[in-house]
Amino acid sequence: MKTVKLFRGSLFGIYLLFGLIAVSTSALCIYTVNKQLSHEYAVNSVTISHAIANASQDVLLTRDVSSLQALLDQYHEIQGVSYLYVTDEHGDFIAHTFIPEVPAEIFSEHGKRLEAVERNLTGIGEVIEVGSPIVEGLAGSVHVGMDESMVALKIRSAVGKQVYLISILFILSIAVSFWLLNRATTPLHRLADYARQLAGLQPKALTEEETVALLGRNDEAGELARLYRHLANSQSGVQP
Amino acid sequence: MRLVTAGWMRTSAVAWLLCALFAVQAQAAEDGITDHDILIGMSAPFKGTSANLGRELYRGAMACFLDVNAAGGVHGRLLNLRAYDDGYQPQRTVTNTLQLLQTDQAFLLFGYVGTDAVERTLPILQKLQSALLFFPLTGAEAQRRPPYGALAFNLRASYRQETAGLVDHLVAVGHERIAVFYQADAYGRSGWVGIQDGLKKHGLHIVGEATYARGARYSDTFDRQVTILAAAHPDAIISIGAHAATAGFIRAARRVGLNVLIANISFNSSSSMLALLKASSIEDGRDYTKALINTMVVPDINNVELRAVREYRALIDRYNPQPPFEQATPGEPTERYSSIGLEGFLDARLLVEILQRLGANPTRAGLAAAAASIHGLDLGAGFTASFLQGRNQASDMVYYNSTVGGRFQMIDDWGQFAIHGAK
Numbered sequence: 001m002k003t004v005k006l007f008r009g010s011l012f013g014i015y016l017l018f019g020l021i022a023v024s025t026s027a028l029c030i031y032t033v034n035k036q037l038s039h040e041y042a043v044n045s046v047t048i049s050h051a052i053a054n055a056s057q058d059v060l061l062t063r064d065v066s067s068l069q070a071l072l073d074q075y076h077e078i079q080g081v082s083y084l085y086v087t088d089e090h091g092d093f094i095a096h097t098f099i100p101e102v103p104a105e106i107f108s109e110h111g112k113r114l115e116a117v118e119r120n121l122t123g124i125g126e127v128i129e130v131g132s133p134i135v136e137g138l139a140g141s142v143h144v145g146m147d148e149s150m151v152a153l154k155i156r157s158a159v160g161k162q163v164y165l166i167s168i169l170f171i172l173s174i175a176v177s178f179w180l181l182n183r184a185t186t187p188l189h190r191l192a193d194y195a196r197q198l199a200g201l202q203p204k205a206l207t208e209e210e211t212v213a214l215l216g217r218n219d220e221a222g223e224l225a226r227l228y229r230h231l232a233n234s235q236s237g238v239q240p
Numbered sequence: 241m242r243l244v245t246a247g248w249m250r251t252s253a254v255a256w257l258l259c260a261l262f263a264v265q266a267q268a269a270e271d272g273i274t275d276h277d278i279l280i281g282m283s284a285p286f287k288g289t290s291a292n293l294g295r296e297l298y299r300g301a302m303a304c305f306l307d308v309n310a311a312g313g314v315h316g317r318l319l320n321l322r323a324y325d326d327g328y329q330p331q332r333t334v335t336n337t338l339q340l341l342q343t344d345q346a347f348l349l350f351g352y353v354g355t356d357a358v359e360r361t362l363p364i365l366q367k368l369q370s371a372l373l374f375f376p377l378t379g380a381e382a383q384r385r386p387p388y389g390a391l392a393f394n395l396r397a398s399y400r401q402e403t404a405g406l407v408d409h410l411v412a413v414g415h416e417r418i419a420v421f422y423q424a425d426a427y428g429r430s431g432w433v434g435i436q437d438g439l440k441k442h443g444l445h446i447v448g449e450a451t452y453a454r455g456a457r458y459s460d461t462f463d464r465q466v467t468i469l470a471a472a473h474p475d476a477i478i479s480i481g482a483h484a485a486t487a488g489f490i491r492a493a494r495r496v497g498l499n500v501l502i503a504n505i506s507f508n509s510s511s512s513m514l515a516l517l518k519a520s521s522i523e524d525g526r527d528y529t530k531a532l533i534n535t536m537v538v539p540d541i542n543n544v545e546l547r548a549v550r551e552y553r554a555l556i557d558r559y560n561p562q563p564p565f566e567q568a569t570p571g572e573p574t575e576r577y578s579s580i581g582l583e584g585f586l587d588a589r590l591l592v593e594i595l596q597r598l599g600a601n602p603t604r605a606g607l608a609a610a611a612a613s614i615h616g617l618d619l620g621a622g623f624t625a626s627f628l629q630g631r632n633q634a635s636d637m638v639y640y641n642s643t644v645g646g647r648f649q650m651i652d653d654w655g656q657f658a659i660h661g662a663k
Contacts (some may be wrong), residue, residue: 013438068357069429077331100423100450100465 022170029162034155041146045130049144053132069095082127082147087111088140111141125149187221190214198232253610272347277318281346285328286565289484292512293353295563302561314601323564333357349373355380355427357634368651375587378429390494393611394633398538402505403434405638409613415659419448419474423481431480441662448472456485462492476501483513494528503533510534511578529643535640541577547620552585
C-alpha cells in the first residue's frame with residue numbers, strides 16, 4: 001500500500017503511542033500483579049503461621065513433639081510452603097522440615113524474628129518468612145517460609161498472559177489503523193491522479209467510472225476534484 | 241381359670257421369633273462380621289523404598305492367620321486380611337482407611353506401618369468412633385497417650401523406650417558425644433525426642449544432627465549428612481531411619497572414614513539393611529557391616545529355643561504367604577524370615593487371642609474389653625503380654641543386637657563398645 005507522505009509522520013506517532021500504551025500497560029500490570037501476589041503470599045504465610053501456632057498450643061501442651069512434627073509435615077505439603085520450624089521458649093529448634101539441617105542464618109536467630117522477612121537461602125532459594133508466637137511466646141514460636149520462586153512463577157504466568165493479550169491488541173490496532181488509513185488515503189491518491197490527468201501528465205490515470213465517482217464525492221476530495229476541473233476548464237476556455 | 245391360653249402362647253411365640261430375628265439382624269449388622277469371616281483392614285507400604293516393611297509384616301501375620309483358618313478360624317469364622325498399599329505416604333493411608341472403614345466396612349484395623357500414617361489415621365478413628373487400630377508398626381507416642389490412646393493397642397515397645405535404652409547403654413560405656421541422623425518427619429522426630437530426653441537425664445545433649453527425606457533410596461547420596469555429623473566429632477551416631485536410607489548413610493560414612501558406632505532402632509529392618517550393606521561390601525571390597533547396633537522389639541529370629549520363633553519359621557515354611565502386591569523394587573534382597581515378619585506373626589497371634597476372647601458374637605464395642613483382658617499372656621517369645629491398668633502397650637521388651645561376622649547377634653557385653661577408658 002502506498003502511504004500518503006503527509007500522513008507518514010502521523011502514522012509513526014500513532015504507532016509510537018500504541019507502543020507506549022502497550023509498554024506502560026504491561027509495566028503497570030507487572031507492578032500490580034507482583035504487588036498483589038506478593039501481598040497474598042505474605043498474608044497466606046501469616047495465616048498458615050497463625051493456624052499452626054494455634055494448633056501447636058494444644059499439641060505442645062497435651063501431646064508429643066512428634067505430633068507437632070506431623071502437623072508441620074501436613075502443612076509442608078501445601079504448594080508454595082518451602083519450610084516450617086518451631087522453636088521453644090528458649091529458642092531451641094524442636095521441630096522443623098529442613099533437610100539436611102537448619103540453615104545457619106535461621107539457626108543463629110533462634111526463632112526470635114517474628115516479622116515478615118525475605119531470605120535467600122542456599123539450597124532453598126528466595127523465601128518470605130513470617131513467625132507467630134505460641135501462647136503469646138510462652139511456648140515458643142512457629143515460622144513459615146513461603147517459596148518466592150512460586151510467587152515469581154505465578155507473576156510470570158499472570159504477566160505473560162497480560163502481555164500476550166496486549167501484544168495481540170497492539171498488532172490488531174496497527175492492522176486496523178493501516179486499513180483505516182488506506183481507506184482515508186485512497187481518495188487523495190485518486191485526486192492526485194485526477195490532477196495529473198487534467199495537467200496532461202498522465203492522460204489515462206483514472207477510468208471514466210473512477211473519475212465520475214471522484215467528482216461525485218461529497219467530501220473534501222470531491223470538492224477539490226471539482227475545483228481542479230473548474231480551474232482546468234477555465235484555463236481552456238470551457239464554460240464550467 | 242386357664243392362665244395360659246392358646247392365643248397368648250401364639251402371641252408369645254411370635255414375639256420370641258421377632259426378638260430372635262432382631263438379634264440375628266443386629267449381629268449381622270456388625271461391620272466386617274459375617275457368618276463365615278471377619279474382615280481385618282490393613283494399610284502399609286507394599287511398593288516403594290519401604291515396601292519390605294509392609295511385605296514382611298503382612299507375610300508374618302498371614303502365616304498365623306492361614307494356620308488359624310486351616311484349623312477352622314476363630315469361633316468358626318475365617319480371618320480375612322484385606323491390605324492396601326499406601327507407598328509409605330500418609331495421605332494414601334488416609335484414603336485407604338476411609339476405604340476400609342466406609343466402603344469395605346472392616347471390623348478392625350491392623351498392622352499399619354509408620355508414625356505419620358498412624359498420626360493421620362487416629363483422628364479418623366476418633367471422628368468415626370467405629371473401629372480400633374491393633375498393633376501398628378511404629379513406636380511413636382501418638383497412639384499411646386491421650387487423646388488417641390484409647391483408639392489403638394500396641395504390642396511393641398515405644399521408640400522412647402528403645403532410644404532411652406540405647407542412650408543409657410552407650411553413655412554407660414563412655415559415649416557422651418552422640419549425634420543423630422534421622423528421617424525428616426514425625427517418625428524421625430519421635431526418635432529424636434527420645435534421644436534428646438535420654439541424654440538430658442545424663443546431663444548431655446545431641447552434639448550434631450542431620451536429616452534426610454522420607455522415601456530416600458539406597459542409591460541416593462548422603463554425603464552432606466555425613467559431612468555435617470562428622471563436623472560434630474561424635475562418639476556414636478543414632479539413626480532414626482528406614483533401612484535403605486540408613487544403609488546409604490552408613491556406606492557414605494564409612495567411605496570417608498567416619499567409623500564410629502552407628503545404632504539403629506527397630507523400624508529399621510536390620511536384615512534388609514544388612515543385605516544391602518553386604519552386597520556393597522562385596523562390590524567395594526570393604527566391610528560396611530562393622531560397628532553397627534540395632535534395637536529390636538521382638539526376639540532374634542534365629543533363637544529357635546523360643547516357641548514363637550519356631551512356630552513362625554515353621555508356618556512361613558508351610559504356607560509361604562505372598563504379599564498382596566508384586567514386588568515393585570526388583571533386585572532388592574528379600575529374606576525368608578525377618579524380625580519384622582516375626583513381629584507381624586506375634587501381632588497376629590495376640591489379635592487371634594483377643595478375637596477368641598471376644599466370643600462367638602463379636603462386636604466392635606466389645607473389642608477394647610477383650611483386649612484389656614489380656615494379662616500375662618505367654619506368646620512363646622520370651623515375654624508375657626499384658627494390657628494393664630488402661631495401658632495399651634503389651635510389651636516393654638527391647639533387644640539390643642550388634643553385628644558379628646556380618647550377622648546381628650544379641651549384645652552380651654556392652655564393654656566391647658567402651659571408649660575413653662569407660663568401665
